[in-house]
Amino acid sequence: MPLTPADAAFTATLPEGIVREADARYLDDPRGRWPSIVTHVALPRNTKEVAQIVRACAKARVGLVPIGGGTGLVGGQIPREGPAPLLLSLERMNGVRGVYPEENAMVVEAGCILADVQDAAEKVGRLFPLSLASEGSARIGGLLSTNAGGVNVLRYGNARELVLGLEAVLPDGQIWHGLKRLRKDNTGYDLRHLLMGAEGTLGVITAASLKLYPRPEAIGTALLTVPDPAAALSLLSMARDLVGEGISAFELLSKTGFDFLAETLPDIRQPWQTAPQWSVLIELGLSGGQDPQAALEDLFAQAFEAGLVSDGLVAQSLQQGKDFWTLREHIPAANKRIGAVASHDISLPLSEIPRFIPEATEALGRIGDWRINCFGHLGDGNLHFNVFPPKGVSKADLAGRSAEVTELVHDLVDAYDGSVSAEHGIGRHKAADLVRYSDPAKLSAMRAIKAALDPKGIMNPGAVLHT
Numbered sequence: 001m002p003l004t005p006a007d008a009a010f011t012a013t014l015p016e017g018i019v020r021e022a023d024a025r026y027l028d029d030p031r032g033r034w035p036s037i038v039t040h041v042a043l044p045r046n047t048k049e050v051a052q053i054v055r056a057c058a059k060a061r062v063g064l065v066p067i068g069g070g071t072g073l074v075g076g077q078i079p080r081e082g083p084a085p086l087l088l089s090l091e092r093m094n095g096v097r098g099v100y101p102e103e104n105a106m107v108v109e110a111g112c113i114l115a116d117v118q119d120a121a122e123k124v125g126r127l128f129p130l131s132l133a134s135e136g137s138a139r140i141g142g143l144l145s146t147n148a149g150g151v152n153v154l155r156y157g158n159a160r161e162l163v164l165g166l167e168a169v170l171p172d173g174q175i176w177h178g179l180k181r182l183r184k185d186n187t188g189y190d191l192r193h194l195l196m197g198a199e200g201t202l203g204v205i206t207a208a209s210l211k212l213y214p215r216p217e218a219i220g221t222a223l224l225t226v227p228d229p230a231a232a233l234s235l236l237s238m239a240r241d242l243v244g245e246g247i248s249a250f251e252l253l254s255k256t257g258f259d260f261l262a263e264t265l266p267d268i269r270q271p272w273q274t275a276p277q278w279s280v281l282i283e284l285g286l287s288g289g290q291d292p293q294a295a296l297e298d299l300f301a302q303a304f305e306a307g308l309v310s311d312g313l314v315a316q317s318l319q320q321g322k323d324f325w326t327l328r329e330h331i332p333a334a335n336k337r338i339g340a341v342a343s344h345d346i347s348l349p350l351s352e353i354p355r356f357i358p359e360a361t362e363a364l365g366r367i368g369d370w371r372i373n374c375f376g377h378l379g380d381g382n383l384h385f386n387v388f389p390p391k392g393v394s395k396a397d398l399a400g401r402s403a404e405v406t407e408l409v410h411d412l413v414d415a416y417d418g419s420v421s422a423e424h425g426i427g428r429h430k431a432a433d434l435v436r437y438s439d440p441a442k443l444s445a446m447r448a449i450k451a452a453l454d455p456k457g458i459m460n461p462g463a464v465l466h467t
Helices: 047-060 114-123 140-145 191-195 229-246 255-264 292-305 318-338 350-365 395-415 431-437 440-453
Strands: 019-021 040-042 064-067 086-089 096-100 105-109 163-169 175-178 204-211 218-226 247-254 278-286 311-314 345-347 371-377 382-388
Touching: 047 064, 047 086, 047 163, 047 175, 047 204, 064 140, 096 114, 105 114, 114 140, 140 204, 163 191, 175 191, 218 229, 218 292, 218 318, 229 247, 229 278, 229 292, 229 350, 247 255, 247 318, 255 318, 255 371, 278 292, 278 318, 292 311, 318 371, 318 382, 345 395, 350 371, 350 382, 350 395, 382 395, 395 431
Parallel strands: 040 086, 064 086
Antiparallel strands: 019 040, 096 105, 105 204, 163 175, 163 204, 218 278, 218 311, 247 278, 247 371, 345 382, 371 382
16 A cells, blocks of 8 residues: 555655645645645755655655645646645755856755845846746746746746756656756757756756846836737837837736726725726836936837827836836736636737737627736737626636636637647646647657656646646
């Protein structure tokens, strides 16, 4: 009979005090949808202890589920069925092993909180550009394992594009020492990109060599009113012509999001009495003596002349720019308070977005009365297309329709050659979607890789690929 994480025969093979009973903070799902079956958590202090834990789990056939900051939204860290696995948290492995400003690189352990990595880079005059709402609690290991996105993907790319090397423990307990700080390394298969996005199903990332960038000398922010998403895309093109790669972020915001803020978080001050139907939050980061505020004012003037914007605010100070971002960053919190029937993290070819949004809205209108909050990272094609009950109706009243709504939205995304998972990963919540919408050859290759590296199926069982 397989051992469990609570069995003395299992814990006796590990350093004393490494395995503990899991308290509530390890069991919470941020969206409150799924109860966890986990009873115990392992808290290693170094990579050697991670390898010991993995070997013990392989020998005892105990499942091992990595958890970072617990901020994942697709259940990758929330096992819900089967034998209780052991949760693995690298929170004690939170050291910065080295910072190399002249190389634009740093080496950190997987348990480092993203905000602390950003601060360490700032202390040496550099920028680590990965940025998202949960950066005060999300950990680097989890962010890399899920290939997280965030607001700066337009300029700097997803998490996988910010990594030079990795250290990881493979499913048989071997340690892969891959922390080279090289920009070129053509020595066979690139294991970095196999592990990033695998969500802990192929190994445990324990440390990473990260890319750093020069800090922009000046930052400018503007909140501009546009008539529709098509105009927003034309505005993006115009901005690129004007400042090239100086655009750090380009966010599409809908009136519904601002209405939700007013309804649930009225203390957050909004810059208008009535929010526009569509607006764009744009941030520039410029160097070489360029003035981002002047560039944004020039952009507004040209866009107004072309009929792409009708109104707008260019931040007159860094604080006003931060206030604009406060609006954007609190939209997910407002969404949570309203209660979505179904949330969708999708990506589409940029040119298809102006057609997709009204078509999806119209299709949903044929099956019910909904409020739709469509917002997100327009610059990289990633939208959060979230569907809510009409005012006066609770989420619970329509919970039974969640699958129907998601299938409609995801089928349309697939028809537009998009992706049903843009930046949040697959986890357990979207494992069936992966089968439904993925190319059969891709699925076959993924299963072959999983079987080869993790033949016992102990690494995050049930996540990404059903086993």
